Amino acid sequence: MKADDVIDKAQFVGGAATLVSDVRSIILEARAGAIRSVDAHRVAMYWKIGQRIVEEEQGGKARAQYGAGVITSLARELQPEFGSGFSTRQLHQARQFYLRYPIVNALRSQLNWSQYRLLTRIDDPDKREFYELEACRNHWNGRELERQVNASLFERLLLSSDKQAVMEVARQERLPQTPAEIIKDPMVLEFLGLKPEAEYYERDLEGALIDHLQEFLLELGNGFAFIARQQRITLEDDEFFVDLVFYNRLLRCFVLVDLKTHKLTHQDLGQLQMYVNYFDREERAEGENPTIGILLCADKNDALVRYSLPADNTTILASEYQLYLPSEDQFLAVMQKEIAAVENIQKFPGEASVSQTTPPA
Numbered sequence: 001m002k003a004d005d006v007i008d009k010a011q012f013v014g015g016a017a018t019l020v021s022d023v024r025s026i027i028l029e030a031r032a033g034a035i036r037s038v039d040a041h042r043v044a045m046y047w048k049i050g051q052r053i054v055e056e057e058q059g060g061k062a063r064a065q066y067g068a069g070v071i072t073s074l075a076r077e078l079q080p081e082f083g084s085g086f087s088t089r090q091l092h093q094a095r096q097f098y099l100r101y102p103i104v105n106a107l108r109s110q111l112n113w114s115q116y117r118l119l120t121r122i123d124d125p126d127k128r129e130f131y132e133l134e135a136c137r138n139h140w141n142g143r144e145l146e147r148q149v150n151a152s153l154f155e156r157l158l159l160s161s162d163k164q165a166v167m168e169v170a171r172q173e174r175l176p177q178t179p180a181e182i183i184k185d186p187m188v189l190e191f192l193g194l195k196p197e198a199e200y201y202e203r204d205l206e207g208a209l210i211d212h213l214q215e216f217l218l219e220l221g222n223g224f225a226f227i228a229r230q231q232r233i234t235l236e237d238d239e240f241f242v243d244l245v246f247y248n249r250l251l252r253c254f255v256l257v258d259l260k261t262h263k264l265t266h267q268d269l270g271q272l273q274m275y276v277n278y279f280d281r282e283e284r285a286e287g288e289n290p291t292i293g294i295l296l297c298a299d300k301n302d303a304l305v306r307y308s309l310p311a312d313n314t315t316i317l318a319s320e321y322q323l324y325l326p327s328e329d330q331f332l333a334v335m336q337k338e339i340a341a342v343e344n345i346q347k348f349p350g351e352a353s354v355s356q357t358t359p360p361a
Contacts, residue, residue, distance in 0.1 A: 039112040050098030096120050114142040127154050133170045150325050156184040179292045182221045185319040191215040194323050202259045223250035233278050242275050253289040254279050263299040266308040290315050
């Protein structure tokens with residue numbers, strides 16, 4: 001084979017690889033567009049069905065008894081022809097969807113019908129808007145949205161901030177002002193698959209978090225980027241290792257996560273404070289905000305946290321983790337505990353300082 005033939009063949013192979021890559025991108029983009037188009041038409045279809053059902057209920061006056069009869073009769077006619085997507089339950093959801101979102105132009109093209117079905121079940125309009133905005137901003141799929149709702153993301157943020165602040169950040173009317181507006185306590189780590197009653201080491205928890213890094217970033221919240229695992233700090237002849245290092249682009253600072261599978265101690269807080277001091281003095285660039293340290297622990301004593309840290313502390317946070325999705329009763333108990341702690345601090349302001357700032361609305 002001539003040298004020119006070898007060159008031509010090599011060029012063809014290289015060009016073919018580029019061609020295949022380009023055509024593959026075109027196909028995948030077209031498929032994604034087709035799926036989005038189908039989802040948008042499906043959402044619009046159920047909205048129109050809901051509108052028509054409500055209109056049938058005597059000029060839009062939603063009388064439940066009459067409406068139930070309309071939906072049952074409609075499902076009896078439609079389901080044999082069009083399938084389970086037009087069952088009584090689905091038609092009830094379409095009706096409720098229209099009542100929740102009466103302005104069709106307010107519907108978001110990023111959300112599909114399964115996501116809207118979930119949002120429609122949320123009574124609180126602020127809570128519903130919060131999940132709607134977060135789902136769009138973070139490109140959550142249906143499963144991720146359902147997980148965040150079931151994990152009480154909105155309520156957990158309210159434990160450390162008021163509703164107005166949470167909604168302003170969700171609407172992107174302002175950036176978070178304090179770590180507590182982003183970092184949650186407790187954190188829910190049910191995706192790790194670890195049994196709550198099992199004994200395991202910190203390295204096991206760390207390894208599980210790395211194996212499920214995408215889910216952990218989802219739980220951490222907006223703006224987090226993973227930087228390092230077991231980052232070494234050398235102080236003269238002594239070596240220390242920070243379990244997990246992140247950067248948050250909204251807060252513009254490093255976020256250090258120290259993992260403890262036992263109940264938090266004041267020694268743990270002191271060690272994390274040393275890590276934070278090191279990053280502030282050696283790693284933080286000009287214009288970046290002070291480093292945040294999170295002690296992620298199995299259990300904590302809130303009074304110990306307050307008395308171990310300076311009164312004006314804003315950079316060291318202690319957060320319990322849970323290895324299961326809490327039930328509504330369990331979460332209400334957590335909220336009542338946190339509210340009582342905040343009320344106690346407000347009653348005796350000179351004796352304590354909060355590690356997570358303000359009470360819920």
